[in-house]
Amino acid sequence: MRLLASDIPPIKTGLDNYSKGFIESFFEANKVTMLVGYVAADAIVELKALIESHHKLEQFDLVVGMAKFDGLFQSQFDALKALNAYLAKRQIGLIHIAVALPIHAKASAFSDAGHIHTAIVGSSNLSGLVQSFRQFEMDVLIDEEETSKEVFRVIDDALDKASKPLSEVEDSLKILENPNLILEGVPNVERVPTNNIAEKLTETTFELLVKSEPKSNLNIYFGKGRLQKGHAIPRPWYEVELIIGVETTRQTGYPQAGTEDAEFEVITDDGWRFPCQIQGQNSKNFRSRDDLKTLGKWIKERLQNSGSLVVGEPVTEQSLLHYGRNSITFTKMDEPNLWFLDFARPNDK
Numbered sequence: 001m002r003l004l005a006s007d008i009p010p011i012k013t014g015l016d017n018y019s020k021g022f023i024e025s026f027f028e029a030n031k032v033t034m035l036v037g038y039v040a041a042d043a044i045v046e047l048k049a050l051i052e053s054h055h056k057l058e059q060f061d062l063v064v065g066m067a068k069f070d071g072l073f074q075s076q077f078d079a080l081k082a083l084n085a086y087l088a089k090r091q092i093g094l095i096h097i098a099v100a101l102p103i104h105a106k107a108s109a110f111s112d113a114g115h116i117h118t119a120i121v122g123s124s125n126l127s128g129l130v131q132s133f134r135q136f137e138m139d140v141l142i143d144e145e146e147t148s149k150e151v152f153r154v155i156d157d158a159l160d161k162a163s164k165p166l167s168e169v170e171d172s173l174k175i176l177e178n179p180n181l182i183l184e185g186v187p188n189v190e191r192v193p194t195n196n197i198a199e200k201l202t203e204t205t206f207e208l209l210v211k212s213e214p215k216s217n218l219n220i221y222f223g224k225g226r227l228q229k230g231h232a233i234p235r236p237w238y239e240v241e242l243i244i245g246v247e248t249t250r251q252t253g254y255p256q257a258g259t260e261d262a263e264f265e266v267i268t269d270d271g272w273r274f275p276c277q278i279q280g281q282n283s284k285n286f287r288s289r290d291d292l293k294t295l296g297k298w299i300k301e302r303l304q305n306s307g308s309l310v311v312g313e314p315v316t317e318q319s320l321l322h323y324g325r326n327s328i329t330f331t332k333m334d335e336p337n338l339w340f341l342d343f344a345r346p347n348d349k
Contacts, residue, residue, distance in 0.1 A: 002021075002140075002141050003139075003140060003141075004020070004120070004122065004140070005017065005136075005137065005138045006018075006135070006137050006138075011136055017128070018122070018137060018139050019128060019129050019130070021139065023233075025108070025141070026050060027231060028110065028112060028117070028118070029057075029111055029112050029117070030056055030059070030113070031057075031059040032059070032108065032111075033060075033108070033156065034060075034107070034126075035062075035065060035105055035106065035158050036063070036064060036065060036106050036126045037064075037065045038064075038070075038127075039076055039125070039126045040127040041075040041076050041079045041237075041304070041311045042130050042293075043126040043127045043129050043130050044080060044311070045221075045237040045311055045312045046129045046234075047083065047129060048312065049234045050231075051083075051086070052086070053231040053233060057092060059093055060087060061094060061159055062093075062096065063097075063103065063158050063159050063163050064080070064097050065102060065104060065105065065158070066098070066102055066104060067098075067173060068097050069102045071175065071176045072173055072174070072176065074175055074176075074304070074305070075305070075311050077175060078310050078311050080166060081170070082310070082311070082312055083095060084165075084166045084167070096159050096164065096165055097165075097169050097173070098162050099162065099163060099169060100162035100163070105158075106121070106122060106123065106125055107121045107151050107154065107155055108151075109148060109152035111152070115145075117143065117148060118143050118148055119142045119147065119148040120140070120141050121140055121142065121151060122137065123137045123138055123139060130236050130237075135185065182270070182297060182301040183298060186274075186294055186297065187290070187294075188275055188289075188290055188294070189274040190272070190273050191273075192273045193271065194270070197267065197269075200333045200334050200340075201331050202331065202332045202333065202334055204253040204331065205330065205331040205332070206251065207248070207327040207330070208248065208328045208329075209244070209245070209248075209327050210320060210325075210327055210328060210343075211243065211326075212316050212317050212320060213243075216243060217242060217243055217315075218240050218299065218300065218315040220235050220240055221235055236293055237312065238296040239292045239296050240287075240295055240299060241286070241287045241292055242287070243284055244283070244286050249282055249283040253332065254283065255283065257279050257280055262279070263275065264276060264339055265339070266339045267333070267340055268298060268341045269340070269342040274288060274294050274295075275289040275290065276295065276339075298343075299328075299343065302323075302343060303315065303319060303323055306322070306345065308322040309323075324345045324346045325343070325345065328342065329341070329342040329343075
């Protein structure tokens, strides 16, 4: 038995986190059952990528415990349906929704050749796979057979006695209105008012093209993955980096890599403030500082919420056409090292 925990200042545990423990156990098993309370869209995409890369997996079932009672955002619903369709196509399992009672528990059981060898129980929901938020979690990885069997039995009871397949209940699930919670809880991000932004804008402004190249820019997820346990795992769904052309980066006033202007903060048109930076040859790389997922989550969530992008699918020219624009306006503000990012749809202005 070993403890899994977040390693987030000021609580520096030095321990393996949930993601590492889960992935190690996952690829050592040919049958996995999971019980979670809540699901995040990007975590479902990450889970689907793990399942796709595990060709020896014979059975996978997931029970979502709170969806029937608290509802789902459209992006979560779409991601669950896509994963369910994939599991059904491979004939290895299904997504199940708890209906008899709310289930807030989080547990996973892993078996191989009929031997239930490992279980994980703790506080981590599925979002622990991608560590999207500055939230401290603790879990216990159990490698003792009898206790692991007990965990499996409880999950199996939740699946068989308290849940129904997603396909049987999807029409009755409540789809939630998606308020502006895009970056809620993301590290180094804060909400700010935008009512007087126009008064603070300077004349230094640039249009940053949002490109739909197949394996870069907004589609890094579909590029070369990272190796874990000998399996190629795609990079996180929300990880992005804008590649800006020299026709923009060489203009007067554009921040240059390697200078004190290369790191700055941005305020977005919908009221978020977070750090960004310019890197790379010819100052071509525009990214959120510390975590590439912050900028990506801000862009992709807006595409998703508008119906222009389905979670787990590539951003295409058609996606941007549906959204109504293919660039982000980047304008210097009158405060040092502060810029404004505007990705509002034309009809929203």
